[in-house]
Amino acid sequence: MALRGPSGAGGGTVARRPGLARIARLLASQEGMLLLAILLLGAVVGAINPRFLAERNLQSILLGNAYVAVAAIGMSMVIICGHIDISVGSLIGVLATLSGTLAVAGLPIPLCWLLPILLGVLITTAMGAMIAFLRIPAIVLTLGMLSILKGGLISVTGGAWISDLPRGYQIAQTAPLGVKMPVLCMLLLTAAAAAWMRYSATGRSFYAVGGNAEAAELSGISRRRTTVLVFAVHGLFVGIAAVLYATQLSVIQSSVPANLELTIITAAVVGGVSILGGAGTVLGATLAAVLIAAIGSALIFVDLSPYWFRAVQGVLILLTVLADLSRRRRRGTLP
């Protein structure tokens, strides 16, 4: 079970499957369900208010949560590997503020994008190392980091906003190939990460360590090395998400976005990443981020109080966990 495939390709003993059954299986997977949910939501809300499906609104939906989706890729890997990072929202706030501050200070613009990403990798690598070698549980360490980063940011900036950003800094507002940069990043990074997680030895080792760390050790995969590595890769995605976040608007609100870590973790979990580790895909996380953005937009289009947003998000998490449990039970992999 350690090396069970993504999207729950458990067992894999049946060599040939009729096409229909295959489609049914695909739909029963978390990714299939999310895709179905997105289509269904589009159909229902589109029937009530056709403007919901206008190209412009679909673009807005993809754009709105693209940086969350990018961060959720890294978060999925961390959770698959059996850890968690609840400092991610604070880290994005800090890196975004750093990026904006550097830009206003007049540094060459490409450096203002690259340095925060580099720092993101350094910080998460250090966190990974502490978790691996000092044996601090990830939830405790990242909770500490959350407070340090959040408190530090408020102390240093005093909550002052960053405006007067130089021309050309807003990379998230550009649209190479006619697709807005955040959406492009979301699509390309999801595809790359999905392939890497599925086919590379390192990607497989994340599943192995998260699924059964001892078994992984026995088969020669270092648990510590994998932990440091997964956090380093996570930092890369956090850094990119932070730069997209910082460059999306003309002003940077130099504080930590409220509940951002929750939204990112929700995307990963609703995307089918097992909170117990060892299972899930980055594709699911991205689909979930899109679904969450679509729900937020849909509430406005059908005149629903936004109070429902959090409730619906909560219902999604519960349904996902229930679906995950039932799939595991069917497969007999539930402990």
Next chain:
Amino acid sequence: MIRTMTLALGLAFCAGQAMAADRWDGADELPVHPLACDGAAGAAVAKPYDGGKAVNPPDKAGKPITLIDVPKLIGIGYFNATSKGIQLAAHELGNVTATTDGPTEAKIDEQIRFIDNAVTKGIDGVLFAANDPVAIAPVLKKALSKGIHVVGYDANSTPDAREWFVNQAEFNGIAKSMVDNMAREVGEDKAFAIVTSTFTTPNQARWISEMWAYAQQCHPKLHWLETVEAQEDNNLSFNQATALINKHGEKLAGLFGMTSVATPASAEAVTQAKLCGKVAVVGLATPNGMRPYVNSGCVKSVVLWNPVDLGYAAVYVMRAVVDGKLKPGATEVSAGKLGMLRVVNGSEILLGSPFVFTKANIGEFDF
């Protein structure tokens, strides 16, 4: 799972519909006091003086006085501006020396220490903007008991702990300015939506109520579409404003931003949708957050008060108290270039109509 979700959405839909109230969404149910359409002061209910009194202060009428100004914190643009106004008034009057000194973080215990030190050292008057209305009261009462005059501005204490408080803006005044500016920019018979923090945030709910009441009375054809919540989150505000633009299309002529986060984010949404000039944004915000949009011409009116005027008025009020020109029961006070300011709520001086930041003046402010 899908079926359950559809059910949940369906239920939510019914509940949402049932919540429709008389007032705009986001408004509270408290009584409203809309100003007259021409801006004349509403018939205020007279309330007796409820401020405190300095005990046997030395008679310094017309003589030089020394003041200390203790804002919530120092080193931020907003209180730099009030301090600038204080120096401006002191310079104009010629017989006032004022020093601004306060904590570098908005901490009430440090603020109390600054006031306490000044009282011990001996001073003629204290100006303050309280970090906590109740916790600051004892040290202010101590100052009053030693014959030191006390005037607050920006953030009040309990009334009996100071003599007068310069109130920067009343809810109905802000509401009038917001609605008037929107009507002027989009026209009388157009539709608008509101982006607020949450429906239950007290100040925002009060403003929306007063805007509703004032619009009913003075701009009855303006059409309210809906109010959306956006917490105090920049990106969520942007997404919500964008969704409003996408949903209402041509119908939407204006957006009200109710917080200093929602307003710039709404302006950003309009900018990125390339609808500047077609969708107006009017809102409460600080100049720094709005500078790019005001300078680009996308936003024409940012409503707030002028902190320089606020500090300026506080010094004039203090001088009038020392000179015996502002006594309990007075209905107005002269404040230099600001003219006569009204007494409201027993012991408060109203700064006047809100200040509207425009392309012409936004460059003078840094907060």
